[in-house]
Structure formats: C-alpha cells, structure tokens
Amino acid sequence: MTRTGTGDDRALTRAAAREPAEREPRHRPWLGALLVAGMAAALGAAIAGLPREHAPLPFIARYALQVALPQWKLTEPVNEIVYGTRGFDTFGETFLLLAAVISVVIITRPREPRQGYFGESAAGAREQARDDPAVGTSAAEREARSAERREAGDQAPGDRGPALTPDATPLGTPAPETAEAMTVAVRNPVRVVLPILAVAGLYLVAWGFSPGGGFPGGAVALGVVLLIYASYGRRKISTVIRPGLIEPLELAGAGLIIMTEFLGLVLKGSVSANWLPLAQELTPLSGGVAQLFSVSELIEVGTGLIITVFALLGMSHDWARPDDGGPGGGEPGP
Amino acid sequence: MILGNYLAAVGLFCIGLYVVLTRRNLIKIVMGLSLMEASTYVLMVSLAYRAAATAPVLASPPAGKTARQLVHGNVADPVLQNFCLTAIVIGVAVTAVFLSVAVRIAQHYRTLDADRVRAMRG
Numbered sequence: 404m405t406r407t408g409t410g411d412d413r414a415l416t417r418a419a420a421r422e423p424a425e426r427e428p429r430h431r432p433w434l435g436a437l438l439v440a441g442m443a444a445a446l447g448a449a450i451a452g453l454p455r456e457h458a459p460l461p462f463i464a465r466y467a468l469q470v471a472l473p474q475w476k477l478t479e480p481v482n483e484i485v486y487g488t489r490g491f492d493t494f495g496e497t498f499l500l501l502a503a504v505i506s507v508v509i510i511t512r513p514r515e516p517r518q519g520y521f522g523e524s525a526a527g528a529r530e531q532a533r534d535d536p537a538v539g540t541s542a543a544e545r546e547a548r549s550a551e552r553r554e555a556g557d558q559a560p561g562d563r564g565p566a567l568t569p570d571a572t573p574l575g576t577p578a579p580e581t582a583e584a585m586t587v588a589v590r591n592p593v594r595v596v597l598p599i600l601a602v603a604g605l606y607l608v609a610w611g612f613s614p615g616g617g618f619p620g621g622a623v624a625l626g627v628v629l630l631i632y633a634s635y636g637r638r639k640i641s642t643v644i645r646p647g648l649i650e651p652l653e654l655a656g657a658g659l660i661i662m663t664e665f666l667g668l669v670l671k672g673s674v675s676a677n678w679l680p681l682a683q684e685l686t687p688l689s690g691g692v693a694q695l696f697s698v699s700e701l702i703e704v705g706t707g708l709i710i711t712v713f714a715l716l717g718m719s720h721d722w723a724r725p726d727d728g729g730p731g732g733g734e735p736g737p
Numbered sequence: 738m739i740l741g742n743y744l745a746a747v748g749l750f751c752i753g754l755y756v757v758l759t760r761r762n763l764i765k766i767v768m769g770l771s772l773m774e775a776s777t778y779v780l781m782v783s784l785a786y787r788a789a790a791t792a793p794v795l796a797s798p799p800a801g802k803t804a805r806q807l808v809h810g811n812v813a814d815p816v817l818q819n820f821c822l823t824a825i826v827i828g829v830a831v832t833a834v835f836l837s838v839a840v841r842i843a844q845h846y847r848t849l850d851a852d853r854v855r856a857m858r859g
Contacts, residue, residue: 435759443751450743456788464793464816468808471795478796478804480815481822489819496823503830510837618826685796704826711833718840 463488476681476689482616486693490675493696494664497703501657504707508650511714519645520717521637567636583636593634601627608701609687616693617700624705625712644713649706656702663695742783749776761852763839770835774828778821785817793818 460468464480471483485493568584584590604623608616632640667676679695682688690697749772756769793815795804802810843849846856 431759435755438758439751439755442754443747446747446750447744450740450747453743453784456739456786458787460787460812460814461816464814465808467815468793468795468812472804472808478794480793480795481818484816484819485822489816493823496827500827500830503827503834506834507830507837510834510841618822622826622829708826708829711830715833715837715840718837718844 472684475677475691475693476684477693478684478689482690482693482697485616485618486690486696487675487677490664490696493700494660494675497657497660497700500704500707501653504653504710507711507714508646511718518647519641520713521641583638585634589634593630597627597630600630608697610685616697617702618704620697620701621704621706621708624701625708628709629712644709646710649710649713652702653706653710656699656706659699660696660703663692663699667692739783739786742779742786746776746780746783749773749779761850763842763849763851764836766851767832767835767839771828771832774824774832778824781817781821781824785814785821787811787813 467480467484467488470488471477471480475483475487477483477487567582568590569582569586572582600623604620604627607623608620628640628644632644664674667678668674670676670678675692677691677693679688679691681691688694753769753772753774753776756772757766760766760769788811790811790813791799791807793812795807798804798807839849842854846854848854
C-alpha cells in the first residue's frame with residue numbers, strides 16, 4: 404500500500420466530480436431501446452417454440468424418474484439428476500464455481516500476505532514509512548486509516564474506541580456508529596435462529612431425498628456465517644473464517660469431488676457411477692455416491708461462497724495516486 | 738397459462754439488457770447482468786411446470802397412487818429444476834467476480850463510470 408501526498412485532497416475531489424452523471428448521452432436510451440426491442444422480438448419468436456404445460460416430459464427427465472428409486476434408492480429425482488444422471492455436468496459446474504472463487508481471490512488479494520479477511524491493510528505501513536518517510540497523508544486518508552484501525556481494534560491515539568455493541572455506547576454519542584456488534588434486540592433472536600438454521604442446512608444434506616442437498620446446504624452455511632458476522636461482529640468469526648483455513652477446505656472439497664467421480668471410472672468403468680453400497684431409501688446413506696458427492700458439494704459451495712463474500716467485504720482501501728504504479732496506480736486517470 | 742411466465746422471463750431479460758447497454762455505472766451494469774441471470778431461473782422453472790402435475794418426489798405419493806405410478810404419471814420436469822439449482826449457486830459466484838472487478842476498477846481509476854476507463858479503449 405502506498406501513501407500519498409497532502410495534495411491528494413484536490414485529486415480526490417476532482418475524481419469525485421468525475422463520478423458518472425445520472426444524465427446519460429442522448430443516443431444511449433434510444434439505441435439501447437432499439438437493440439433491446441430487437442432482442443425481445445427474437446426471444447419472443449423463440450418462446451413460441453418452447454414446450455407448454457401440456458407437453459410430455461423429455462426423455463432424460465422420464466429416465467431420471469425411472470432410475471431414481473431402483474438404481475439409486477433415491478426418492479428425490481432432482482437429487483438423482485444432480486449427482487447421478489447429470490453427475491458429470493455437475494462436476495464441470497463445480498469447477499466453474501471453483502474458477503470463479505479463484506478469480507475473486509486473485510482479484511481481491513492485496514500484495515501483502517494476510518492471515519484474515521479484515522484489518523490487515525496496514526500490515527506494510529511500517530515498511531512504507533521507512534521507505535518513503537517524506538510523504539505525508541491527506542485528511543481523507545487519515546480519516547479512513549483511523550476508521551480502519553478502529554475496525555481492526557488497533558486503536559490510534561485520540562481515536563474514539565469501538566464499543567463492543569450499541570448497548571455499550573452512551574446515549575447521545577455522535578455518529579458514525581462504531582459498535583462491532585448489533586444490539587441485544589438483534590443478537591438474542593439470532594442466537595435462537597442460528598442453531599435452527601444450521602440444523603436445517605445439515606438436514607438438507609444428510610437426507611438423501613432432499614433436492615440437491617449440498618448446493619442449498621452450502622448456501623445455508625454462508626447464511627449462518629453472515630448472520631454471526633452481521634450480528635456479533637467480525638471478531639466472533641475471525642478464528643474460523645480466515646483464508647488459511649477456508650481455502651484449503653475449499654480445495655479439499657474439490658479433491659473429494661474428483662475422487663468420488665473418478666473412483667466410479669476406476670471401479671465401475673464409468674465416471675459418476677455408484678461404487679458405494681446403497682442403503683434403504685429415505686435413509687441418509689440411500690444414494691450411495693450421491694450422498695458423498697452431496698457432502699463434497701456442501702464443503703465446496705459453502706466455503707466457496709464464504710470466500711467470495713468475505714474477500715469482497717475485506718477489499719481494503721487503496722490510497723495510491725492515479726499515477727503511481729501497483730494495483731492502485733498504473734494508468735493515469737482520465 | 739405458462740406463456741405468461743415465458744413472457745415475464747423475456748421481459749426481465751430485456752430490462753437487464755437495457756440496463757447493461759445504457760448505463761455507465763459499473764454497479765448498475767452488474768445489477769443488469771444479475772437481472773438477466775434471474776430471467777433464466779424464471780424461464781427454467783417455468784419450463785419445468787406441467788399442468789396439474791405433482792412435484793417430482795417419489796416419497797409419499799398422493800393418495801391412491803404408488804411411486805411407480807408417479808414415475809409414469811404427470812410430474813414436473815426434475816431436470817430443469819436441477820439446472821436452476823446449480824445455476825443459482827454459480828450465478829452468485831460469477832456476480833462476486835463482476836463486483837470484485839468493479840471495486841478494483843473503482844480503486845484503480847477513481848471512478849465507476851465505464852465510459853471513463855480510458856485505458857481499456859486501447
């Protein structure tokens with residue numbers, strides 16, 4: 404991270420003045436409307452040929468319905484399609500998800516190594532001051548850095564310290580709100596809802612007749628983590644939600660999926676074939692590899708979504724001048 | 738009539754496309770792309786619908802029917818429901834990629850105006 408000179412206030416003001424005006428150039432609305440009208444006409448013609456509500460089911464759907472119970476002991480054909488009939492497609496989609504997660508990690512990752520998603524943007528401040536001691540800071544930068552330090556719990560001299568919750572903040576305290584967690588009126592209901600939500604997510608995965616299993620379960624896992632983060636603050640999750648733990652877990656989920664799919668090829672001669680014994684339907688082990696695949700998807704989707712959301716939330720301020728090198732500089736601004 | 742759902746999906750797609758084509762703010766463009774993405778969910782779920790059909794669940798079939806009868810009877814298309822399920826999760830991750838690029842552009846160029854990212858014009 405690079406410090407900038409005091410003259411940056413003017414640069415920032417100029418940059419703010421360049422923010423997009425709501426008034427668009429005149430040609431955009433009508434040209435856009437013309438192109439959209441053309442697209443609407445093409446799509447309208449396309450939907451005329453789509454099957455309607457009385458059309459028979461396509462062969463693949465009928466096939467999945469027929470094999471779900473006898474071949475997989477699954478009473479939920481959607482689950483059979485996700486992990487069985489279309490297992491190889493799901494395999495590909497999973498790695499599309501992984502590619503998106505890796506893209507987010509690469510785009511959002513700062514230059515300095517990080518232990519957590521938040522509060523480490525000042526990791527190189529000492530080295531920066533040593534290398535470039537003459538460069539001062541603008542008022543806007545000082546204000547933002549002060550806010551960052553409060554967020555990280557590394558209180559600067561003279562800063563108003565962060566209250567743990569709004570309940571601990573004296574009445575009449577001026578804005579901005581500095582509390583890390585929400586009020587007791589939010590925290591207590593969340594305390595009740597969290598276990599229910601977590602158990603519901605695990606239920607979706609554990610029972611073989613839930614649709615898709617791991618996909619909605621992973622989304623529920625993200626919801627649980629975000630609820631804790633929003634209501635109790637980042638400290639509550641910082642020991643678990645950190646790149647050093649979540650990213651290897653994500654890769655472990657991907658590895659488990661590869662193993663699940665390709666053991667089918669080795670043992671049964673077909674990728675995605677079932678190689679585990681099937682239990683009675685409506686039991687947790689009823690789907691064979693479908694259940695193993697589903698658990699792997701829970702890990703993959705849950706950690707993938709957590710990584711993307713927290714990588715975005717943790718994107719630090721970049722105070723480089725427009726003509727500096729590095730991620731905040733490079734090309735001059737307009 | 739399911740044609741109404743199809744038209745709603747087309748309408749949603751066109752609103753998103755209009756936003757992408759006419760807005761310069763990167764966040765609004767990402768919102769437009771998300772609308773286009775959402776229109777595909779509406780279309781897929783609508784395509785799966787069958788008149789007077791039951792859900793494609795073989796546990797606890799309706800009274801008087803067995804699971805085997807359900808397989809050969811009138812049920813909603815489970816394949817398109819599967820498409821929708823996976824598309825939603827991947828859509829979230831792809832939107833995150835768009836947003837992270839938008840934030841990096843904002844940090845790099847000090848603007849969210851796509852028209853002012855001059856270096857991309859070559």
